[in-house]
Amino acid sequence: MAITTLTTDVLVIGAGIAGLRAAIQVKRYDLDVIIADKSTARTNLSSVAGGTQGIVMNYWSLSMPTSLKGLVERGVKGGAWEIMYGKDQRLEEVNAIEQIPYQDELAEFGVLNPRDQKSYGPPGRMGWATTGPMWHHVQDIGCKLIKFFNITDLLTVDGQVVGAVGFDVRKGDFMVVIAKAVVIATGGAGECWARNNTPVRSTGDGHAIAYRNGVEMNMMEYESFDAWLISEKGQPQYWIPPSYARTMVNLTNAKGEDFLPNYVTLGPDATLKPGDPFHIKYGTPVIDNVATIARAMANEVHEGRGDEGGVFCDFTHVPEEVWMSEPKGIAGLHAMRNFDWKKKPIHMYPGALGSWGGIKITEECDTNLQGLFAGGEVSYGEDLKYSLVFGVRAGRSAAEWAMNRPLIKPDTIQIKEKKDYLDRIMSKPKSADGNPRGIREAIQKLSMEKFGVLKNEQWLTEGLMELADLRKIANEKFYATDPRELRLACEADFMFDCQEMHAKAALLRTETRGVHNRLDYPYTDNDLWIKDIRIEKVDGNMTLRTANTRTGPVKVPGGKIPIRGLSTAKQDS
């Protein structure tokens, strides 16, 4: 491997919304920025997912509060993803205050309000309408965007980050970036699960890189599963975006029962009439509580009321004009092959979407490692609003840190060690056990079976043991014959760390809260668990501890709250 060395003021890892926005902020301080993306900057979740569009276009208005106090309350209590009272209230406050101005500011980077866009483009890539213009904008203002640059580790001197190393995915050159500050904006780890709604490159690189360098991690047990993912055999895993048509669907289990009333709290005016939109049918205040629907679908399948591993979503009664006028994600249904949604219901089962937790950040987006900043899904939150707000803040803090500091020369021995690690993988002989793709698929399958939507102590413990066994073999046998395979191997290696953190934190949290569902603890325990689970590498070991969640203006009620649906099942058994 030849070595290329670059220097810059700030290195941003990842070219999704958070990374691009951080880079724009750094550039306002007239500093040099390098943005490293391990692919073509298109395979990030912000470009692929449609939530980006949904939030900009105010789809959530049905439950959108009209005051700042209301916005904070909504953030703390959960909203669509419902991690009730489990979130840092100070960060929620910051997010509530800043999210709308930063969404409006997107227009300055050439992002059109979705209402003004003539075309919503193709299905399956809704977010590109937002990231695409930003991607061009960062290059116009002089940020250096390097495609195919896979960062594999950080460089540190005396507990301070001084750069990062990686390799060129096309040429295979080893690359060193010497930087005054580094922003990690690598997104989530949805690809660790076999069923997911994330692009192939969302493998939790930033989570693992930070963890390995002694950065404190937080809330790793919270992985959002999106309910609205097609699981029809022989069809692509299209995602049905938030839309009027989606709320009109009839969800039934294999017995033809409308199971959702067993899981959601019905409003007083609930009609329960098939075909009515959700907010009329169930009368719920939240239009579309994805976490609850995902839990409901998974539990129906778990208790044997599923069909081919999913539940039925019947769109047959939805008028065609509603479909055809909805934005592009719906076009996914029209693009399904040899399957007519107008004639029969579609199978649906949740898939991993976003990591709520990650690198523990302060409201200024700094970490416990000097010179390292993080924003977006890799740190706190998992949608456009959080990515924008904490992307800006990470960029600003990195710029302020880098402004009056000299470049520090990295340790050559450290660089050699990191290069040797990659060289070792490249020099290993081919073997059946060491195939990076095979190992990756094994992690995905294991995660779906043992750390899926629903969890319990037995599955988590078994899963952790299997993961450790798999890792032992992988560490010895990992091979790569070209740089692209090397990227796969590094990704699989990062996935091991992510899933170990996820499962250990999930095992420790003995309650159900929002996206974290424990069948053996089917209640939310506000007396014991208004706590964060922090993970840190101490003396080479993964160490978990709990810390009180930062509270604020929103009062947290005490007591144990049973989870509808799960608790009933428990009582029955």
Next chain:
Amino acid sequence: MLKQKLEIVIDHKKCLGKLCLNCIDSCPVEVLDWDREQKNVVVVNLQECLICLACEEACHEDGNKCFKVEGAIRKEFKPSPIQDMWAGTGTVKPPVEGLPAGRSDSRTEKLGF
């Protein structure tokens, strides 16, 4: 339902191959791969294709137009009644009274920024 057969057409004579990889790497679901023996881009998993056209766009971006997705839906979608509803311009009324309609900038105003 997709009426036309979906097909990915690659002009291998024009393709820059391993020097580029833009199409393979832009795919969010790994429909394409590099064939080491034939030394060209191959379609390995068309069934999973989301028809997002990222591959085609990435290929064309660097000026080397050797890639086309045949049979893809390229229809322009009109704003939906729901979008009109939030913008306050449509005939559909929001189901809950008293909510601020429309664009985020109007929300900014309502929240007093």
